[in-house]
Amino acid sequence: MFHKILIANRGEIALRVLRACRDMGIRTVIAHSTTDADSLPVRLADESVCIGPPDVHASYLNIPSIISAAAITDSEAIHPGYGFLSENPAFAEICRACGITFIGPAPEAIRLMGDKAQARQMAKHAGAPVVPGSEGPLAGVDEAQALADSIGYPVIVKAAAGGGGRGMRIVREREALARAYATCQAEAGAAFGSSELYLEKFVEEARHVEVQVLGDKNGMRLHLGERDCSVQRRHQKLLEESPAPALLPETRAGLYKAALAVANAVNYVSAGTVEFLVDREGQFYFIEMNTRIQVEHPVTEMITGIDIVREQIRIATGEGLGYKQSAVRFIGHAIECRINAEDPEHFVPSPGRITAWIAPGGPGVRVDSHMMPGYVVPPHYDSLIAKIIAQGQDRGEAIARMHRALSETVIEGVKTTIPYHLKLLADPAFVTGESTLARLEQNL
Secondary structure, three states, X not given: OOOEEEEOOOHHHHHHHHHHHHHOOOEEEEEEEOOOOOXXXXXXXXXXXXXXXXXXXXXXXXXXXXXXXXXXXXXXXXXXXXXXXXXOHHHHHHHHHOOOEEOOOOHHHHHHHXXXXXXXXXXXXXXXXXXXXXOOOOOOHHHHHHHHHHHOOOEEEEEOOOOOOOOEEEEOXXXXXXXXXXXXXXXXXXXXXXXXXXXXXXXXXXXXXXXXXXXXXXXXXXXXXXEEEEEEEOOEEEEEEEOOOOOOHHHHHHHHHHHHHHHHHOOOOEEEEEEEEEOOOOXXXXXXXXXXXXXXXXXXXXXXXXXXXXXXXXXXXXXXXXOOHHHOOOOOEEEEEEEEOEOOOOOOEOOEEOOEEEOOOOOOEEEEEOOOOOOEEOOOOOOEEEEEEXXXXXXHHHHHHHHHHHHHOEEEOOOOOHHHHHHHHOOHHHHOOOOOOOHHHHHO
């Protein structure tokens, strides 16, 4: 087992990893920017190292500074959390070259699954159904136009190296494709350093369902069930739940089989998530694999009792999972609301000082947050300030407990998305489990 791990991240995920390390008796080092010097993760860590100014390129994306921080603190491993360098194959390779364990999959798997066009081909060869579309990066707008004409509109143009909704546009008519293509190229180049694009048929009334997988170095791979992430705004997830509501048993079984086939195809080692679109008839299509811990991992932890971050660390040391698929049990239903420091009407960031913070509690409620009274939400980073997770014996009880938890939460000094979530919980499409990627955004 590692004696010391450097956590190359910030906010709630840095604190989440720190707590898993504490439970395992592992010392922690937080690599932080100057803005985060007084943050709760830094205060609770055994050691901390400042790696640069607020700008992410000079701190949380500064590979030489992070590697140096690990070296001077004698850290054996680096946990990247999510975002930042968590899916950067070059960073994983540098860690390997420096004799530092990267807590995540091999760089080869990150590189393959990080390119959506390559991942799509790999999934297809593994037997997972894929949405009709380009077999690789598009050569130009003329190829995109010809392909869209052949598979029919609507289509969706995506950045091959993208994520988080950037470099992505839905196109419903031929006349709009050239403009959308140019916009996506510009966004992809700026955000990911690659302007390569691919194109797919856009699945109407789809649901976004993902399967959590674990794999060890002995070749053992299993799933921890699925999560429904259909509640999104502009491709950004707002609420996740497990298990997915109103999912046909044969669809669920097919999702598990396809997810494990994809993980086996890349010899996946660590925690990862295989994501799918599910249409109205229960047909599903592979869209991508995230080779890191997900923001929404707590809903899976709540219904399985398995600490996914702990499993990441154990797997990285070379330990086997030590249990088979038959040992994984699913109990009840769990829902997570992402609480962002944003105006709930327009979703504009609302940075500032937290003047009051009262977290909810009671049976079945978990809160993952790095907030504390006086904490200043900085304008430089993602606006996520808390995750509230509620579990119940069934979905109805989970919804009721989430409503209670949100209603008793107090966050003053900044605006938050809690009013939006309360409105969402009362929406008939959500209550009946019939939410799709488009319907809730249109309704709310």
